[in-house]
Amino acid sequence: MVIRDAETKDVSRILEIVNYEILHSTVIYEYKERILEQQLEWFEQKQADGLPVIVAEVSGRVVGFGTYGTFRTRPAYQFSVEHSVYVSHESRTNGVGKQLLTKLIELAKENGFHVMVAGVDSSNQQSFAFHKKFGFKEVGTFKEVGFKFDKWLDIRFLQLILD
Numbered sequence: 814m815v816i817r818d819a820e821t822k823d824v825s826r827i828l829e830i831v832n833y834e835i836l837h838s839t840v841i842y843e844y845k846e847r848i849l850e851q852q853l854e855w856f857e858q859k860q861a862d863g864l865p866v867i868v869a870e871v872s873g874r875v876v877g878f879g880t881y882g883t884f885r886t887r888p889a890y891q892f893s894v895e896h897s898v899y900v901s902h903e904s905r906t907n908g909v910g911k912q913l914l915t916k917l918i919e920l921a922k923e924n925g926f927h928v929m930v931a932g933v934d935s936s937n938q939q940s941f942a943f944h945k946k947f948g949f950k951e952v953g954t955f956k957e958v959g960f961k962f963d964k965w966l967d968i969r970f971l972q973l974i975l976d
Contacts, residue, residue: 818866871909876904895929914947952972
């Protein structure tokens, strides 16, 4: 497995991973699949903002990606980031997520960030346990802030102090 910076050519595979989650899970609180133009715009904005998008590649195929971005836009939040890690449904439990999050934490530290935040759907016990293994601590739950698949969704927030 190779962890590397994403390139424009990877965006269509990133889109496939994202759209699978939109359609089949509560990992992403969206209803409609994204289109390539939207995902390219997202990628280009990450690049323009100097924010990482990394991919995990196995045998030449992207099997997951990770990124982080602004937690909140006000200046006092400038040392905090919120991250995302997505692994294709066919590549889970192979250590892909572990390698992606390890690299994101390393990049956040190198770039002078102090806190990394994760928002995890409360039904996603695997993601919650995954983050706990990295030392993330649960800091709160927002009840019924999302609605998808005809049910209210709670989101749990975790944080990792990077220093």
